[in-house]
Amino acid sequence: MQTSMLRLVALVTARYNWQRDEVSIGQAELSGLWGVTDRTVKREIKRLIESGYLIRTREGVKGRVAAYRLNHHFIAQVSQGCASSIGSDFAARVQSQRPVEQEQPKVLQLAEFVDRQQNRKIPENGTPWSQVCSLLKSRDPANYANWYSRLDGTAEGVTLVLEAQGGFLSGYVATHLADTLEQATRDALGPEWSVSIRRT
Incomplete structure (x- = not known):
């Protein structure tokens, strides 16, 4: 030791x-x-x-x-025997120490987490992105909760521009979900529509 x-x-x-x-x-x-x-x-x-x-x-x-x-309280406890030989100031500090209550981390139960994810709201009704979101949520609720719902979508002509915060989110969507997004966009809005993914 x-x-x-x-x-x-x-x-x-x-x-x-x-x-x-x-x-x-x-x-x-x-x-x-x-x-x-x-x-x-x-x-x-x-x-x-x-x-x-x-x-x-x-x-x-x-x-x-x-x-x-x-852990000041514990250190004070194990130092009591020699505190006075170190000095009166140190001895006084040792005597004043009290246990520190540690805040217990909140554990989010799996059911609560899933419920929060699945209840993510669809964007404002009537926008092109909200129409695509409705279709995505009905087809693949898990990926909608985890990925699609974290995107912001706006229309520029017949291009659906999806903004993703951070490199990981934009990279994952572009690599793993782009084809699904393209198909859902065409199905919801028409064959002339395309998707552009941007990092913010």
């Missing part, structure tokens, strides 16, 4: 944001800071959390690093 404590001290000294009371750091950066492998980083973070010294406040996912907070 002594090695873990030294690594924790290095992490806090180098990267801890005291104003926000957290440290936000990626696995690769931690690996470089500690001079260890990614596997050791995972094991060390798990040990520090399970032993009570760290609290994970945000999971690390693709494109976003994890965030951690010092």
